Each structure stands twice: as structure tokens, then as C-alpha cells.
Amino acid sequence: MPATNFNFMGARRMAAAVSGVLLVASVLAVAFAGLNRGLDFTGGALVEVGFAEAADLPSVREALAGAGFDNAVAQNFGAQTEVLIRVPPQAGRDQSTVGDRIMAALAATQPGVALRRSEVVGPSVGEELTEQGGIAMLVALVAVMVYIMFRFTGKFAVGAVAALAHDVVVTLGAFAVFRWTFNLAELAAVLAVIGYSLNDTIVVSDRIRENFRIVRRGKPVDIVNRSLNETLGRTLVTSLTTLLVLVALLLAGGEQIRGFATALTIGVVVGTYSSIYVSASMLLAMRVTKEDLVLPEKEAAEEVP
């Protein structure tokens, strides 16, 4: 890649507007529409069945209603021959036999039906997971912030955590807007997004810090621009290789891994953008100066006799 000289920071106000709109939209979507939480979090039962030929959904629904599952949702899953049946958690009813009863009802009326998987999760398990998942995300953000404060400075830590929070919120927002099912695997993907996006942010921050120390003259905005241009090649190549494997997962990994791969793909794209426009812009917004970065180095040098 030839040396580039894009004025990234010149567009930072527009980028801030874009990020702001994305963030507000995501927060509103999550707050009002909510995440389409899957079985892992809500509890309830899920049965995936396979047919030899294309499934007759109306007759499947009829069979379910006949067995007393009026509120069961049956839909195709990935292929015409696959049907996913979901039964919401029901207060006061023993859930542990739901899977067996559904299979019994279907086997009686649908020839050639075969169980592919069945999952029953108690409501208490789901509630705990929701809580743990939220805590895990917060712990990850705080741990990262502390580490960056230690390795860089407070301003970098704020910039990095802002970028991470931005990526997490936008990824969650996409799941809320498109009503994609959000399960434990997707939560794992969001946490992995934190890891990935951080990788990007640290590489960029590292270069900004280095350039602030080397470059004697120049406005902060120019130094940041220069750093972004210098790391642009690497940022794009790494995003590209990661996206290559994610696309492979999306296309070939099958239905069960799709949500996971989708969350990661969104996260990688947003994370690449945020490492340029969120963390770097935040640094400028906080008026990062040479002194912010040079000072700790001096102190360190003085400590060593």
C-alpha cells in the first residue's frame, strides 16, 4: 500500500455526528424494542426437527396446538426441511417434559420427523445468565480501562473505553433493530468484539503516543492524522483477514453459528471505524498534548539512578 495522507481528523465532526446518530438509534432500539433474547436468557423450550421433505408448517402448527402448545412458534430454520419450534416459559408448568411432549405430538401426525436438537432452560438459569452477562461486559470494560491507564494515560483509557462501549452498543443495537436472536453465543461474540476492537485501538494509540514523543513540532491534530495514516495499512489488512474468516463462518458455518458470526462481523467493521474515529477523536476532544505523554517517561527516567 502506498503511503497515504488522508485528513482523517478533518472529517471528525461529521464522524462524531454519524457515531452520535448510530449510538442514539442503538440505545433507543435496545431500550424500546429490546433485544430479541434467546432461550439461554429467557428460559423456555426449543425443539428443532428435520423432515425428509419440505415441512408443512401449517400442519405442524396444528399438531402443536392440538397438543396444547397454543403459544408455540414454529418457523423454518435455515432450510425448508428444518423447523424450529419455540415455546415461551410458562409459569406453573413443568418445563422439563416440553421437548418430549412436542416430539410425541409431532411423531403422531408428521411422518418422517426426526429430532435435531431440543433445549429446555429453566427461568432462573436465564435470569442468572442475563445478570452474569451484563456483569461480564462491565468487568471487561473496567479491566481494559485499568490496563490502558496503567500502560498509557487516563486520556487514552477514556478514548479506548469510549470506542469499546461504542462498538458494543452499536452491535447490540443492530441485533435489536433486526430482531436477531441474542443468545449466549452472541454474548460471547460481543465480548470477543471488545477484545478485537481493543486490539485496533491499542495499535492506533500506541502509534499516536510514539509520534507525540518523536515529532517535535506540529499540532496534535496533525500528529494524530499522521499516526492514523501510518497505521492505516495494518488496520485494513488485519480487518480484511479477520473478515475473510468471518465470511467463511457466515457462509459455511451453518445456522447455529450464524448469529455469532454476524455479531462478530458487525463488531469488526464498527471496531475498525471506531479505532480511527472514536478513540482518536476523543483524544483530540480531550485536548491531548505532548506533556500528557512525555511526563510519565521523564518520571520513570528520574527514578532510575
Place this chain on the structure above:
Amino acid sequence: MADRGVVGANLFGAQQAARGPLNRYPLWRYALIAGIVALGLLYAAPNLYPPDYALQVSADNATRPVDDAFLAEAAATLDAAGVAVVGAELTGRGALLRVASNDDQLRGRAALDAALNPAGDVRGFVIALNLASTTPAWLDGIGGKPMAKGLDLSGGIHFVLEVDVDSAVGKRLEDEADNIRARLREARLRYVRAGGMVREGAIRIGFNDATDRDAALALLKEDYAAPNYVTAAAEVDGRPGAVVEVDAAQVEEIEDYAIAQNMVSLRNRVDEIGVSEPLVQRLGRDRIVVDLPGVQDASEAKRILDKFANLEFHLAAKADDRPSELEEMPYEGRTRRIQRSIIVTGDRVTNAVQGYDPQTSLPQVNITLDSIGGERMHDATAPNIGHSMAIVFVEQQPVKQADGSVVLRNDRRLISVATIQAALGYSFRITGLSAREAQELALLLRAGALAAPMRIVEERTVGASLGEENIERGMYSVAAGFALVLLFMPLYYKVFGLVADLALTLNLVILVAVMSLLGATLTLPGIAGIVLTVGMAVDANVLIFSRIREELKRLPPQRAIQAGYDRAFLTILDANVTTLFVALILLSIGTGPVAGFAVTLAIGIVTSMFTAIMGSRAVVNLIYGRRRVAALAI
């Protein structure tokens, strides 16, 4: 800060420029890298030999030996049922019959069960689903084994059971309340009998006056003192009273014991289902995970796991017993009275088998208790020879409440009343039963008692077809993603791209080797973790190579390589350490599939640091190290 950086850099052999020649590793470093690569290849190799589906047949109560003739007959039975036998051999545990698929395995088990265990007879053979290793003996000899496949890949059933640990503590309190009653009676201290002693998680005893209370308190404090108990004066039902509470640390110990005991019982029950390598492990404070690979019939598995039962050994009523100390139960058409106090419970039973009296040839059940159980049994029976002992079977039934919650109720029934013919110890027998009764009693005793009731809170079944599809798709996407990255790198970085490809391949090999050695389980998200590691592991090389390109603008090639590796190192370290944090946090919240993803990610980060920095450097040094270089192909 700067100091730490230098230490880190030395670790990976950078910053040697000041002293040695540029871009040369000493021989020992090449040897070390070659050694690690060789070990990686060696321990990743067993994964090329996937295990066979197999049936493990072992004699339980069978009269005929499991020998070559048996093996041939079993193989013939399978053939007749249309199940192709891939291999048959005798092992220390019985006969091992290898078949082609999970489906064959299930059909084969049904066929063998029908042939070997005729209905209505004592079960002669245990037929368990198994996975038989195909790892060559020499690899096996050095500890090489393939990664185990998670349930989402192998098919099977996953249960999470919640143990009612509070009831274990309650039971302990009841036991102690019995002891306290006895002590108070011995000391002729009168206590108020109305209402139970165990209330609100503590033993509460009311007395008629403060003098009795103080005397009792002094007595109780001898037995129920810190650190295990907290005993104090308090008002009970408006009277002077004493309260004995169990200390928090002791409560935890009781809970741990209850969980451990339940896990033992669960393992026994799982053996009855016929899975030779089930996973039974604790999850958090009060949950147990049971994974049954290969099993497809969830309702049958649940029937066996659900048989949550316990046994209680009681003395039958004696003439001088107070009515309040007795309970009545129906037995063989009439009402029997037995003492409320329990001699021992089923969790003290270590073994129970049906057998025959060598002299009379009459059926009997031989029971073995653990040492504490034996002691208690001896103390209770020695003064009561000629009296009767009763065995009560306690079964747990879920009962729905008006508000929709489910409460567990214990159903008790008397299953055996026998005369005590001698002082019993840790090993004794119950006679006077029919063969059928003896067999059932042995099964009930052996199915194991639970120290606390539990129920299923999560259940997941993965069909065999879905499991196979998951493997196929997972492997395909790893291969496709990997190939795309391998193609891209040389296009962009030329010779250095090939070096990165080599490092990436080594990373995959070492990652697989480490996961196999650690006994990690491969799950679908784990495969995704591998894919993601492949994508992200390139990052370290990309960072180094783009840095080398930059440095080439102002430095000669050899110096540029040196500077590129040096300067990129700290960035790579920072980026990877933070990702490692995230992987560890994931590991702490997730079980099963999510944990599989986190483990893969964490191991992948560490191995990629090694291959991308040290491994790729070694190759670059070999290519460019000892010669004059005019230009780099980067």
C-alpha cells in the same frame, strides 16, 4: 514502564542488536523452536485418528464369561441386526465392538440388550456406548490423545441439575436435634416439646424456666461450640430458650458434601443408562452438569436420573417407645410402627448386591456401609437383637403450588422389615426375600442415595445428525477461512507473507496440540474460536511487516527487519494481553460452548505470540540473516 518493555523484548530475543550480529539467532534458539514445533506436530497428530463408535459389553451378574466365543457371538448378533461390526476385541473391562456410526451404535445396543439380557431376569450384561481410541500405540504411549468432542459435535444430552442444598443443611440440623434431645433426657433437663426444634435454619429449644435453660446451655456449649456452631441464649416462643446455629463455613462444608455425594450417586445412575464416559461436574454453588455423549433418548435418561431417592434405616417400634417418637406406615397390607429416629441413611451405603445364601441357596441382599454408617448400625442393633429393622424408601416428587412454583415433596414408603439376628456392622445382609424382591431392593440401594434432593433446570439434546453436520460445517469453514488468509498474505507481503503463512500453520498445529494435551473439549464455538484466532493471529505479523516496510524508508534492510520486530513487540504485547483479559472473563461466565470458545481464544493468543514473533523471526533470520541483502521482498 520503559524498563518493563525492555525485559519483555529480551524474552523474545529482540534488542540483541547492540551486541551480536543482526538477525541471527544462536543455535540453541533454533533448536528450541524446532523442538516446540516437533512436539506440537507430535501431540496434534492423534487428532488425525478419530475414535470409533463402539459398544462396551461387560458382565454384571452374568454366569458366562466374556471370552472369544462370546465376542464372536456378540458380533454375529450385531451382524444379524444389520449393524456392521468394524472391529471386535477383548479388553480388561469386557468386550469392545466397534461400529460405523452413532446410529449403528444405538441400534446395536438395542439388539445386544435384547439378545443378552432376556426380559424378567437379573441383568447379566451392561452394554454401554463408548468411543474407542484408534490412536497408534506409540502415540498413546507418550500421552497423545485426540481432543474430545463437545455434545454439539458428537450429539448427546446435556443436563443441569440444581441441588436443594438447604435441605441438606436442614437434614443435618434434624440429626443434631435428635442428639440434643437424647443429651437433655440423659441430663434430666425438661424442654418444651410443642412444635419442631428445627425452625428458620436453626435448632430452637424452649424451656419452662431460666434455670433449666442455663443448665442446658452449659451442656450444649460443650458439644456445639465454635468454630462449627454458634450456641446462644434466646427467647423461644415467649419462653427462655437456647438457639444452636450452624456456622457459615460449616454450612458450606455440608453443602459441598451434599453436592459431592449427589455427584457420586449421579455417576452410578449414569452407568445404569449405559454411557461409559459421561461427564458429571459441579457448576457454581448448587448445580451439577451431566453430559451424556451419544445418548439420544432424553425421556429414558430422565427417568433414570429423576429417580431421586433415598433410604432410611429405622428400628421398628419397641414396647416402651413414646408415641411421639414413632410413625406409622403401611406395609404388606397392615400398619407398622417404626421409630422416627434414623439409624443411617442411604448415603452411607457404599454397595448393595443381590446374592444367594451359600447354605440355603435362598436369595438375599448383601449391604456394605461406610465406616461411620457401620459404627452407627452397630450401636443401634447391638442392644436390639431379636427386634426388627425397617428400611424406608424416600422418593422425591415435584408438587406444584398455587403460585406456580414447584416444591419438592418427599414420598416415604416402607420397603422392608427384617429381624435383627446379630449386631450388625458395616457389612450385613437382608434375607427372607423373594429373588425378585432382593433384586429390586439391591437396585434401589445401589442406585445410590442423594444427600439432598435435586431437579433438572436445563436440558439440551443434540441429535446425532446435527452433530455430524456441525463438525462438517465447522471444519469446512475453518479450512475455507484459513485458505483465504493463506492466499492473501503472500499476495500482499510476498516472501514475508509466506513466512506469515508458515507461522500461521504452526500456530494452528500448536493450538491443536495444546488443546489435546490439556484435554480441552472441542465445541462448535470452539471451532469459531479457532477461526477467529487464525484471523487475528495474522495481526502480529501484519504489525511487524508494516513496521518493517516503514523502517525500510530510512534504514537498510537488515536494520529495518531488526527495528520492525523490536518496535512492533510492545504493541503486540499490549494488544494481546488485553484480549487475554477478555478471554479469561468469558471463561469465568460461561460453561459448555462459551467456555470452549474462551479456552480456544486464550490458548490461541499465547501460541500466536510464539509463532508470529519467535517462529516467524527464526524463518526470516534463516532467509536473510547471514548474507548481504539489497532489498526485501515485502
